[in-house]
Amino acid sequence: MSSLFLYTLNTLEQSDMFLCDANGNLDMEKVMASMVEREAPIEENGAITGEGFFDIKLNEINGIKVIECFAAAQSSLGYFHEAKWHDNQVVTQKVQHKYYSKSHLVISKDSHVYIKFDWAAEEDSRSKVKTLIESIGFEATSYKVHDKFLRAVQSKFKWTAAKIDRIERAGDSTKRISYEIDPSDDQFTSQVDSDYRAHGKMSYVSFELPFTKPSKGDQTLITVKLYGGGAVKIVIDEREISDLKDFKVFQVYLLNCLNEIRDSL
Structure with missing residues (x-):
């Protein structure tokens, strides 16, 4: 990674x-x-x-x-x-x-x-x-990424995983929770996400970003793991974008996408 x-x-x-x-x-x-x-x-x-x-x-x-x-x-x-x-x-x-x-x-x-x-x-x-x-x-x-920003990312793109910290929910001792979903399931939503997203601070979201690789000209989905809580850390699977020239273009494209979200908040 x-x-x-x-x-x-x-x-x-x-x-x-x-x-x-x-x-x-x-x-x-x-x-x-x-x-x-x-x-x-x-x-x-x-x-x-x-x-x-x-x-x-x-x-x-x-x-x-x-x-x-x-x-x-x-x-x-x-x-x-x-x-x-x-x-x-x-x-x-x-x-x-x-x-x-x-x-x-x-x-x-x-x-x-x-x-x-x-x-x-x-x-x-x-x-x-x-x-x-x-x-x-x-x-x-x-580059700073916090709860509100991560939730905006989750709303804009097809997301696959998330983590919520500092959970405060009456009658529930859970303090943090990480969960994954099946992004191909359009029929059902995540019950865990529905139950907890309003009761804590999101610190991580994984989402799929459409990207056209310059080396091949074909559009593909790149899985982006975005860790927040302050200074951003981004993790990308090299198997999805192994060409360094493609990666350099992608990182500029990714920053532009993130800036669009930040400017809209």
């Missing part, structure tokens, strides 16, 4: 910065130059030995200029006690085992940031990747 996190740079608040043009849009060449100064060190054998950006490219997605790259962030497997033979005796040392994980970044001219992780374990580096982005000279604000 791929996970996607969305951020917005505060360029509109700092339109006079040297990294922006007069309209508050990013000056892509200057931003790229700043990112090159923060490139991750890579050895000849391909080993990454420090945090930073790499494979930085100027690209275009759906007519929008973007900077596309990878970010390397240091992670740890934890501390282990390693035994060594030194001066004819056994010596035990507490050693931290480190490695560098990667994330795929897209930064658009209109100040949107998309951070994609291919594995759940890579998400642990999200705060470090955010700090790395902010080192360019901006503040990055995460």
